[in-house]
Amino acid sequence: MTQPLKRLHPLVLIFDLYKLVKSNIIFFLFLFLLNMGSEKWWIQTAKWIFLGYVVIMLFLSIGKWITYRYVIKNDAFYIKSGIFSKSERTIPFLKVQNVQRQTTVFHKIFKVTSLTLETATVGDESSIIFDVISRVEAESIESAVTETREQKKIIEQSSVGLFEEQVVVVEPEKNDKKVIHFTPTKKDLVKASFTSLSFLILIPIIFKLDDVIKLDVFRDEVTNALKWGWAILAAILIGVLLISIAIGMVHTFIKYGKYEISSDTQKVYIKKGVLDESIFSIRKEKIQAVEISQSFMKRILGLAEVKLISAGNTTIGEVESNTLYPFLPVRKAYTLISELLPDYQVVESMHELPKRAFWIRMIRPSYIWLIATALIWYFKPSLWWVSVVLLLIIYSSRILDYKNSRYLLNQSFIQMKTGGFSTVLFITKRSQVIEVKTERSKLQRYFKLASIKTVNRAKPVLHKELLDVPHEAASEFYSWYVDRTKEVKIQ
Incomplete structure (x- = not known):
């Protein structure tokens, strides 16, 4: 399979700008809104440093897009990159351990996705990352990696007969259907909300608001409410608690609402996220170990979290992508392991x-x-x-x-x-x-x-x-x- 030398998707420039704004929005609000009219020397200095940082990051993003080239041929990736120092890499498909696909709100708007191919090597260049790539091309790359592995396995199995003069390569079967093993119910999502204590998410939000707006007036109102009676105060507290629980429920649904654990004969698939979707696939033969962990709260409720350990990186952003649903009943966790990995026994x-x-x-x-x-x-x-x-x-x-x-x-x-x-x-x-x-x-x-x-x-x-x-x-x-x-x- 050969493709012409190509650049990254041009939308990657807008995506880099999106990430830059997202990661620095707090500094921007603090410097240019909350301290808009400030004449303090350190505020003015910080503004210029921040603007300089933004300009440098934008130039680096453009430079990366101009210098990054890749081509797929002979069942391998050939990559040329580097702004100040040039580098060339060759990564065979057979070195790929895990495949991660993440589709954020940004990707959904432009009908694209991101693709990360993890290898077992160590270092900053151990992964092939396409922050923005068309969905068709992402599927094409995944299929090419999978077909290369399947053909290699067929050749190895056919080569067992050492007396044969020629090995006939048979096309891999296409009827390997996925089996869905787990999707969370409404009851599971409610239990996850309370187990993860996401209903307390309103507390840090309230404290953060105190940095933006003064809550002295609100505290005075609460003091006045005490004069009216404990019933009014209790109603206020119950109202805040209900709002907090509702926010926690929504947060849990956004994070775990579309959770799906499935597998075929070759791979395990983990799909998660409502707004920001991510799909993680790992080859069963590459799984090094299984971890079943229980926090103190989960032990009380009889829940467990299962992780599939592999040689490749298993993190998308700040999220561990190799974790099966983190709030599984213990018995279900044991059953799920045996269903996904028949060779493993608990x-x-x-x-x-x-x-x-x-x-x-x-x-x-x-x-x-x-x-x-x-x-x-x-x-x-x-x-x-x-x-x-x-x-x-x-x-x-x-x-x-x-x-x-x-x-x-x-x-x-x-x-x-x-x-x-x-x-x-x-x-x-x-x-x-x-x-x-x-x-x-x-x-x-x-x-x-x-x-x-x-x-x-x-x-x-x-x-x-x-x-x-x-x-x-x-x-x-x-x-x-x-x-x-x-x-x-x-x-």
């Missing part, structure tokens, strides 16, 4: 830590508590109770961590659960673990315990550790990993 019956692990955690010194206590004693001895409260929190967390910690070596899988007030259940295949480590401190030797660690490919590299397992389990863990050679072929 085994609820796991090994607990021995009782001696409890005592070693109780006698380990807490350096955070020691430092905090020393600072309190030196600067403010009257706050001695803060040290006591901190000590209670630390030891409560340790007790909960001991009770929650679990582990299991399940054939070619390992499961590790850790956490005190919040917990994380980590599941990965032996074939996806690139390094393991066992450690024993002097204190652990005395109690016949050890720590086990795993390393998986991710951005950044993912390290997981479980403290204070029996030393026999650590030896079994090492032997379990040695058997990895039976599953991984080194070419």
